[in-house]
Amino acid sequence: MNVLQVRDLAKRHGQKHSLVRAVDGVDLDVPAGQMLAVMGPSGCGKSTLLHLMGGLERPTGGRIWLAGERIDTAGERALARLRRRSVGFVFQSFHLVEELTVAENVELPVLLAGGSPRAAKRRARHLLDQVGLADRARRLPWKLSGGERQRVAVARALANEPLVVLADEPTGNLDTAATDEVLRLFADLRAMGQTLVMVTHDARVAATADRLVSMRDGVFVEDTWLAGHTGQFDGLFAMGD
Numbered sequence: 001m002n003v004l005q006v007r008d009l010a011k012r013h014g015q016k017h018s019l020v021r022a023v024d025g026v027d028l029d030v031p032a033g034q035m036l037a038v039m040g041p042s043g044c045g046k047s048t049l050l051h052l053m054g055g056l057e058r059p060t061g062g063r064i065w066l067a068g069e070r071i072d073t074a075g076e077r078a079l080a081r082l083r084r085r086s087v088g089f090v091f092q093s094f095h096l097v098e099e100l101t102v103a104e105n106v107e108l109p110v111l112l113a114g115g116s117p118r119a120a121k122r123r124a125r126h127l128l129d130q131v132g133l134a135d136r137a138r139r140l141p142w143k144l145s146g147g148e149r150q151r152v153a154v155a156r157a158l159a160n161e162p163l164v165v166l167a168d169e170p171t172g173n174l175d176t177a178a179t180d181e182v183l184r185l186f187a188d189l190r191a192m193g194q195t196l197v198m199v200t201h202d203a204r205v206a207a208t209a210d211r212l213v214s215m216r217d218g219v220f221v222e223d224t225w226l227a228g229h230t231g232q233f234d235g236l237f238a239m240g241d
Ligand SMILES: Nc1ncnc2c1ncn2[C@@H]1O[C@H](COP(=O)(O)OP(=O)(O)OP(=O)(O)O)[C@@H](O)[C@H]1O
Pocket: 013, 014, 020, 021, 022, 040, 041, 042, 043, 044, 045, 046, 047, 048, 049
C-alpha cells in the first residue's frame, strides 16, 4: 500500500515574469514503511514538496492521496484534522514550545487531537522512554542539547501514531554527534516500519534512507533505491521494547 501518492503535483508562486515553479509536475509513490530522502540544491522545491504532502500548503495543480484519501481537495477542517492526526512533522529548528516541559511538548498533540490528559501523559512517557529521554521529561527544552531537542521533536511527531513522518532538514542544526543520535533514532523508526520522508542537504543522512530522490528546479531528476546500509545506525534506543 502507498501511504503517499502524488500525481503531476505543482506549486506556482507569482505570475508572468515573476512566476516561480517551486514544484513543477512531480509524481511520487511512497509505500508503507519506506524511508525516503529528498535532496537537491537550495530553492529546488524540497520544502514545498514536503509542505504540500503534509497539508501545510495547497498545491496549484495535481493530486495528493494520503492513505488513499485525497488531501489536495480536502476542506480546511478535514485538512487540519489530518495534520493533527495523520502526519508528524519534524523541523530543522525543532519548534518545541519553550514554556512547556519536554513531557508537555509530547503530550500536546494528543490533547489537541482530543485525547484525555491521562492518555496524553501515558503516550508521552512511552515515547520519551523510546527515544531515550525519560529522565529529561520534566525539563524545559532549552536545558537540553540539540540532539536531545530533536529527539523530543521526533517523539512529539510520533504522538498520534502518524501514517507518515515528514522531516525538513532534521539534522540541519546539529553537529556530527547529535546528527548520529537522530540517525540512530530514525533507524529505530525504520525497523518499526514507520513511513518517513526527509529533506536533507547531508549525503550521509540521505545514505541511511531506503530511497533517494534528487530534485532540481521543481522536478525529480533521479530516483534511486539504496540497496545496502552501513549498519552504523542500526538501532540505539531499542524502540518497541
Ligand atoms: N511564498 C513564496 N512566494 C514566492 N516564492 C516562493 C514562496 N515559497 C517558496 N518560494 C520559492 O519556491 C522555490 C522553492 O522553495 P523551497 O523552499 O521549496 O526550496 P528548498 O529546496 O526547500 O530550498 P532550501 O534547501 O533552501 O530550503 C524557491 O525558488 C523559493 O524562493
